[in-house]
Amino acid sequence: MSIQEHYRSRAKELLSSGTVKMVIGYGTGSTPDRRRPVFITSPDETDRLVLDKACRTNLSGYLLREGLLSDQKQVAVFFNLDGVRSLNILAAESQLETAQVLVLGFRIEGEEVTALQGERAADFKSLIAAAKEQRKSQPPHELQEKLEAMTPKERFSFWEAEFSRCIKCYACRQACPMCWCRRCVVDNNQPQWVNTSSHTLGNLEWNLLRAFHLAGRCVECGNCSRACPADIPLHLLNRRMSDEVQGSFDHYPGMDEAQEPVLASFRKDDPETFIL
Amino acid sequence: MAKIGVFVCHCGENIAAKVDCTKLKAAMESHPGVSIATEYKYFCSDPGQESIKKAIVEQGLTGVIVAACSPRMHEATFRKACAAAGLNPYLCEIANIREQCSWVHSDGDEATEKAIEITRSLVEKVKRNNELQPILVPVTKRALVIGGGIAGIQAALDIANAGGEVVLVEREASLGGHMAQLSETFPTLDCSQCIMTPRMVEAAQHPNIRLLTYAEIEKVEGFIGNFHVRVKMKARYVDMQACTGCGDCIQKCPQKKISGEFDCGLANRPAIYTPFAQAVPNKPVIDSRHCTYFKNGKCKVCVKVCQTNAINFDMQDEYLDLEIGAIVVATGFQIQDTSLYGEYGYGRYPDVVTGLQFERLASASGPTGGRIARPSDGKEPETVVFIQCAGSRDPSKGVSYCSKICCMYTAKHAMLYAHKNHHGTSRVFYMDIRAAGKGYDEFTRRAIEEDGAGYIRGRVSKLWQENGKLMVRGVDTLLGKPVEVPADMVVLATAMVPQPDAKEFAKTLGIGCDEYGFFNEAHMKLRPVETATAGIFLAGACQSPKDIPDSVAQASAAASKVLALFSREKLEREPIIAMNNEATCSGCWGCVLACPYNAIEKKDITDRAGNLIRRVASVNPGLCQGCGTCVTFCRSNSIDLAGFTEKQIFAAVMGL
Structure with missing residues (x-):
């Protein structure tokens, strides 16, 4: 059968x-x-x-x-x-x-x-x-490898170009199983922190903000990239954040239902590389 | 309609010398919503404050901006003035144009531009400020003193004698700390235990002091006036109620060859023991790591000899939850691991000892009964060499600070040795003699001039054994010559270092510590007793190397801080607390996890029939400290901070 x-x-x-x-x-x-x-x-x-x-x-x-x-x-x-x-x-x-x-x-x-x-x-x-x-030993995505090799300036232009196609349809948010907020922060206009216009700044703000909200929560299912009508490789942003949380905090999202969110919990031996 | 008053302070020359205050005033006068803008030399002065009050009343102001120094300096002053004039104090904001502007810029024009921006930003914020009412929280009038050495005991006694309730926690089996190990004390040579043990007994018997020995702090939560502390009571395996302290078990314990901590390894102790004869409480504990029964399951000799059935091998660690109003940290110090100094032969040659071991040898309660004898053969040494700064002031070994007490105790050691062995010779290698303190320099002079201690200014490079002697090679820098001294015994003045777990413990308490692990004070000069965490105070050598008088003085200072806190029935808290928007909250409880004060509760939302629809976060205003951690964590922006709402911050940013 x-x-x-x-x-x-x-x-x-x-x-x-x-x-x-x-x-x-x-x-x-x-x-x-x-x-x-x-x-x-x-x-x-x-x-x-x-x-x-x-x-x-x-x-x-x-x-x-x-x-x-x-x-x-x-x-x-x-x-x-x-x-x-x-x-x-x-x-x-x-x-x-x-x-x-x-x-x-x-x-x-x-x-x-x-x-x-x-x-x-x-x-x-x-x-x-x-x-x-297995994820630890997985070779990076081809495009991701290319991005990592870029200078910050080149990488910025890459994403600027990608995001310039964004039409703010929020299909990524609709498709993402982790975007379950009753009210998305972008829909909060008192005050309007995130620019809703579909211009360079507004598009950058929205997509980067979403990537940060998914840090330590994204399971890399790829729903966002598949849903995007402009074919922006959104999953690469999330993948980069996942690399970061796994490398720094050994956090792999969704291990079990008792797992604490990586950004709201701490262990005494957490690396403090961000403190200069 | 907003009616904002802007008061531009010259701060004498401090601001006016850089910032064109008249221009700033003029810029504010034309800003929408500003009713009045004035400038004055010192708004913090009496006439200055009066003019603000007058403007509030006459103009009917709805908000006040004082463009002046840091809000840390005078926010309270100006808010009080506003309140006196009938304006809610939280409608007054300070625009910092001194520390963040005039003091740090050299170009006057640019500084003026920046001052205008800063002030405009705050005007935009204050337009959106709301009236807030202070929150009153009760004070638990019970202090926790952590550490039962001389500092902890002093703090506990001072608080208890003033009528405060104290819980004194000591992790060893007895009170006493390092001071109980010492022989005589400088600069008066009175016996350490003779002055220490009465204090120990007084603390143990004081009706206001609850003594918890063999106990450790497991968890500290809450905030000033309202700490929740969990204490781990380590299993003693001896029932404190039943035990009479007769000591039969100690005598009969077959396991006798355990290196005794109190005598710094110079004598052995059994597996069931009291740390020393004058221990308080004078009841033994079983060291389960070495006890034959715990290792092999057989023995129980102590059970057989105990006539009151006080031994209980099934005893478990227990946890005690305490409500505490203030905490005094007096966790003391350790001496540096001497094995770092291979060149001094510690560990290789039994007659190379630490200063603390020398204290035990010189002590009447020590393993030799006060006779200064070599650990190797028990003979009295004819020549003793003392090496100062054996660890301290040596960045290559990780301790760049001065341990402060070694110059004094080395002089004391040389003196004690001279008093006990009239024909002996003592030589002291030193870098500098640091004897600042009442009667201290006289004391070191006495060691040199009356008790014949030979001081050699220089360091020791090598130490080896030859013909039964310890050969000490160093340099006499005053003569510019190498010297070699054959000695029978060598005493190392080892560095004072923080407790090995101090950094970890600082995290438990939520206080800071320096690179070594000494706890940080709130301000080195003006707030040396407080920590940056309100309600937690420091006493003794856990903060920095200290001698006994300094430790005692700081302990009394910490006690006075605790008592000042306990003199109030309620603490007035700023109403800067988080608020949750229940309509948009999704109940993910990220804020609950992120909150360091356990201030967020889960609230049921029900329909008219009482059926649960969903659950949302709800902030307990008594517990919230307004730190804003939850605000940053909430992805949907449902939580906001009173006094610093997103709207206010946004307006302030956009005003720049």
């Missing part, structure tokens, strides 16, 4: 037994290489579920739709490992409880999609720990 068939029948089972009230998964998209989220509530509809190598979107953000989890019932969600990590962060930040979320785990490697063992966020602890170690 293919993994898609396996999970379709598992979804049917979960819905017909009443274990979950909804399955959030992937359906066919507008083009063959795109997938669209589907929200299945009836066992008869599970055939709409698709699972293949195009299923890259992190679906955890949909769990925060106001009222979805307030009835204490369970929801099953298709997650790769990044998705499970973001689930852990949402729980650590008190936005949901993992007991309400059943994980249908999968991993994409090249052409192959395999199932991950476990159904609760906590079941993936050792896999996440392994991913943390």
Whole structure:
């Protein structure tokens, strides 16, 4: 049985037994290489579920739709490992409880999609720990390497050029599972700290501010870059921040639901390299 | 409509010499919202303050800007004046055009431009200021004294004698600290224990002092007047209530060969022991690292001999939570690790000892009963060489400061040696003799002139053993010649260093320390007893090397600071506290984690039927210190700081 068939029948089972009230998964998209989220509530509809190598979107953000989890019932969600990590962060930040979320785990490697063992966020602890170690030895992204080699001035012009395409549609914010604030700081106009105009300064302010708000929280799922209609490589900013928190504080976001946010907690042996 | 008064102070020549105050005044007069702008030589003077009050009343001002010195200097003065004229004091702001402008710039025109910008910025802020009311917080009239040496005991007694309640915490099994180890004390040569032990007993028996020995500070939270302290009571394995202190267990303990800390390794002690004979409390503890029962599961000789069943091997560490109003830190010092000085042979030659070991040898309660004898063979040394600055004033070994007490105690050692061995010879290698203090120089002269101590100005380069003698090679810089002295015993005046865990402990307390680990005072000259953290005071050698009189004096000073605090029923706190916007708060509790004062609570938001809808952060105004950490952490900008709201800061920045 293919993994898609396996999970379709598992979804049917979960819905017909009443274990979950909804399955959030992937359906066919507008083009063959795109997938669209589907929200299945009836066992008869599970055939709409698709699972293949195009299923890259992190679906955890949909769990925060106001009222979805307030009835204490369970929801099953298709997650790769990044998705499970973001689930852990949402729980650590008190936005949901993992007991309400059943994980249908999968991993994409090249052409192959395999199932991950476990159904609760906590079941993936050792896999996440392994991913943390693996990240340390991962070679940097090609473009990232190019950016690191640039002088600060060159790098600034690079990003200035990239951000000049930004149209302030906030699709990155909409797609990001970590952008769950009831009111985004950019929507606060008393006072208007962040310039909302779509000019160089406003665009820089917005994108850098978002990168800072994601420091130590981003699981590098790539939702932001995929959502960006201007194809700005936003994930590189977040990746750079992740390198920083992992290198300085050995912090890998989403290890478990008890993890403290790296910027609001401290250990006595934290490096103090920023104090001159 | 805002009616702002701007008062430009000349500060004599301090501001007026650089900043064109008339131009500043004129610029402010035409600024929107400003009703009146005036200049004057000294607004902090009586007539100056009167003119501000008059303007408030006559013009009906809604805000006041005093363009003058740093708000640290006179913010309180001017706010008080405003309050006297009926204006809420938080509608008065200081534009600092002295420290941040006239004092630091050489070009008058540019300085004037900058002064205009600074003042305009504050005018924009004060337009958006709100009336605030001070917050009253109670004071817990109970002091915590950390460290049971002479400084801690003195501070505890002074507070207790004035009627204050004290908790005195000592991490060793007995009070006493280093002073209890000393033989005689300079410059009067009275016996250290004879003057120390009565104080120890007094502290232990004082009705206002709760003594916790063998205890350590685990956690300190809260703020001035309202600290929450967790004390770890280390397991003694001896029931303090049941034990009579008879000492049978100490006599019978088969494990006797443990190097005794109190005698600096010159004598052994058993596994169940009191640190010294006059210990307070005079009840033993079991050293579980060396006890045969803890190591092998067998023995229990102490249990068998104890007639009151006081031994309890199942005892666990216990934790005690205390409510404390003020803290005196008197954690003392240690002596530097002498093994750093390979050239002096410490550790290699048993007859090379530290100054503290010499104290034990000279002490009547010491391992030799006060006979100065060589550790190697017990013979009385014929020649003793004292090496001063064995560690101090030597940046290459990490201690560049002077340990302050060594010149005096070395003179005392030479004197004690002369008194006990009339035929002996003593030689002292020194860099300088630093004997500033009442009766101190006379004391060192006495050691040289009456007790025959031979002082050689120079350092020792090498020390080796030859024909049963310790050969000390140094230089006499006054003669410009190398010297070699054959000695029977060598005493190193080792440096005073902070406790090894001092830096760590400074973090626990939330106070600062210097590069070595000595705790920082708030101001070296004018606030030498306070730390930068309100309600925490320093006493004794934990701050810097000190002798006994200095430690005692500082301890009494710290006690007076505590008592001044306890003389008030309530502390008036600035109403600069955080406020949360419940409509936009997402309840992520980042602020709860970030808050160093535990001032943020979780509040339920319910619907009309009482069903929980969501939970949001809520600031407890009694606990909030207005540090603003939560404000910076809140991603959605839901938290704001009264008196420094985002709107006010934004207006001030945009006004520049």
